[in-house]
Amino acid sequence: xxxxxxxxxxxxxxxxxxxxxxxxxxxxxxxxxxxxxxxxxxxxxxxxxxxxxxxxxxxxxxxxxxxxxxxxxxxxxxxxxxxxxxxxxxxxxxxxxxxxxxxxxxxxxxxxxxxxxxxxxxxxxxxxxxxxxxxxxxxxx
Amino acid sequence: xxxxxxxxxxxxxxxxxxxxxxxxxxxxxxxxxxxxxxxxxxxxxxxxxxxxxxxxxxxxxxxxxxxxxxxxxxxxxxxxxxxxxxxxxxxxxxxxxxxxxxxxxxxxxxxxxxxxxxxxxxxxxxxxxxxxxxxxxxxxxxxxxxxxxxxxxxxxxxxxxxxxxxxxxxxxxxxxxxxxxxxxxxxxxxxxxxxxxxxxxxxxxxxxxxxxxxxxxxxxxxxxxxxxxxxxxxxxxx
Numbered sequence: 001x002x003x004x005x006x007x008x009x010x011x012x013x014x015x016x017x018x019x020x021x022x023x024x025x026x027x028x029x030x031x032x033x034x035x036x037x038x039x040x041x042x043x044x045x046x047x048x049x050x051x052x053x054x055x056x057x058x059x060x061x062x063x064x065x066x067x068x069x070x071x072x073x074x075x076x077x078x079x080x081x082x083x084x085x086x087x088x089x090x091x092x093x094x095x096x097x098x099x100x101x102x103x104x105x106x107x108x109x110x111x112x113x114x115x116x117x118x119x120x121x122x123x124x125x126x127x128x129x130x131x132x133x134x135x136x137x138x139x140x141x
Numbered sequence: 142x143x144x145x146x147x148x149x150x151x152x153x154x155x156x157x158x159x160x161x162x163x164x165x166x167x168x169x170x171x172x173x174x175x176x177x178x179x180x181x182x183x184x185x186x187x188x189x190x191x192x193x194x195x196x197x198x199x200x201x202x203x204x205x206x207x208x209x210x211x212x213x214x215x216x217x218x219x220x221x222x223x224x225x226x227x228x229x230x231x232x233x234x235x236x237x238x239x240x241x242x243x244x245x246x247x248x249x250x251x252x253x254x255x256x257x258x259x260x261x262x263x264x265x266x267x268x269x270x271x272x273x274x275x276x277x278x279x280x281x282x283x284x285x286x287x288x289x290x291x292x293x294x295x296x297x298x299x300x301x302x303x304x305x306x307x308x309x310x311x312x313x314x315x316x317x318x319x320x321x322x323x324x325x326x327x328x329x330x331x332x333x334x335x336x337x338x339x340x341x342x343x344x345x346x347x348x349x350x351x352x353x354x355x356x357x358x359x360x361x362x363x364x365x366x367x368x369x370x371x372x373x374x375x376x377x378x379x
Contacts, residue, residue: 066198066256083317085338085357089277092340092355094315094323112272113202113254117279125336125365127281131218135200135256141230141269 054079056120056128063132067109070136075104078120078128085119109136199259199266202274205251210244213271215253224265225255235273244271252276280304280339280351283364284331285372292328296337297364301371305350306339314356326358336362 058076061067074086080101086093088107097103107116114134121127169177203215203223213225227244235242247253252275257268282298292308308314308328316326331337336359344350 064199064201064259066200083359083362087279087338087340092315092357094317094357096319113200113256113274115202115276119281119338121336121359121362123362125283125363125368127336127365129281133200133202133218135254137200137256137270139256139270141198141258 054082054120054122054126054128056118056130058118058130058132061116061132061134064135066135066137068136068138070109071106072109072116072134072136073104073106074116074118075102076118076130077101078103079122082120082122085121087117087119088114109134111136195261196258197261198256200254200256201266202252202254202276205247205249205253208244208247208249213244213247213253213255213268215255225257225271226265226267227271228267231257231268231271233271237273242273247271247273275342277340277354278343278351280306282337283368284333284335284337284358285364287331287333289329294328294331294337296339297368297372299365299367299371301374303349304339305347306341306353306356307344307350308353308356312341312353312356314358317357317359318361328356330360331356331358332360334364335360336364 056076056078058074060073060075072088076084078084078097078101080097080099082097082101084095084097084103084105086095086105086107089110091108093105093107095103095105112135114136116132116134118130118132119127120129201215201217201223203217205213205215206222207214211227213227215223215225217223231244233242233244233247235246238246251273254270254272254274255266255268256270256272257266259266280296280298282296282304284294285297285303286295288294294306294308296304296306298304312328314326314328314331315323316330317323338357339351339353340355341351341353344352
């Protein structure tokens with residue numbers, strides 16, 4: 001008796017799975033989009049922008065940073081044959097980067113907020129600028 | 142069959158619904174008290190360290206958009222709106238103001254330098270020092286014209302602007318070449334199409350005229366192709 005019940009329930013489960021499978025298959029076939037309504041869309045490549053070929057990355061100092069020393073080290077990386085101009089409110093320096101494009105210099109800061117502007121100029125005249133705010137203060141708060 | 146079902150029911154019941162039961166703690170010993178105080182101290186220190194990491198000193202520059210008794214809203218160089226809180230400890234100054242200077246003296250469109258504590262979570266600055274400042278103007282481009290009689294020159298910028306630069310007695314002129322490096326130079330050495338940088342203040346009467354304090358020119362570097370393109374565009378439109 002027990003064996004019969006077990007076989008019957010097994011068959012019933014199999015039958016249920018089969019019916020559910022057929023129903024799912026039928027449901028999926030209704031979702032097919034006819035070929036007449038499909039359309040091929042090609043995405044055009046983006047138009048090249050007029051961004052300069054020269055790059056400039058400033059490693060130091062951190063923008064909006066506060067320092068307690070009057071002298072500030074400015075370092076970064078750019079094109080190796082570029083000329084780098086480092087400007088603050090009261091001082092300036094013109095340097096050439098190393099063969100790998102690294103550069104480093106020291107500039108003087110005024111008391112309070114200073115705008116540090118680093119301009120890298122390529123031999124063809126193209127340039128790129130990086131601007132940072134550096135505050136020289138010895139105030140404790 | 143019933144036995145099996147009953148057995149499974151009990152296993153299920155005890156697996157999911159058993160809750161832990163703990164014995165009551167005994168009277169705390171001095172070691173337990175020390176341990177508790179130590180844990181409390183560690184928690185307090187960790188909390189303070191996190192708080193200190195959340196706040197840092199920062200200095201920003203911007204143009205005043207809006208001002209109230211407790212807050213200044215400014216626009217920084219990146220065109221971001223920044224919110225600055227002020228309190229009774231905030232000090233205000235203006236080099237052009239001989240008398241006492243306060244928040245009510247700050248006007249809209251003024252350029253301010255703010256030094257204070259920046260909260261990384263709220264992204265607001267609690268100002269400790271607010272100063273009215275003057276930022277020098279930097280013009281970079283190519284020399285498009287020279288007026289030897291008036292000691293002035295025109296700089297064409299990549300944005301298509303033409304700025305007249307007045308060279309004064311106090312103007313320091315420098316040049317940079319591979320051979321001579323960075324040296325002191327003069328107005329007479331500047332030629333048309335040189336790459337040039339002029340730093341100074343804009344004339345109050347004429348916003349297209351810069352009174353130069355420093356000039357740096359590069360005889361070996363021509364004007365940027367963008368400057369030439371902008372110049373051509375301007376000439377065609379005329």
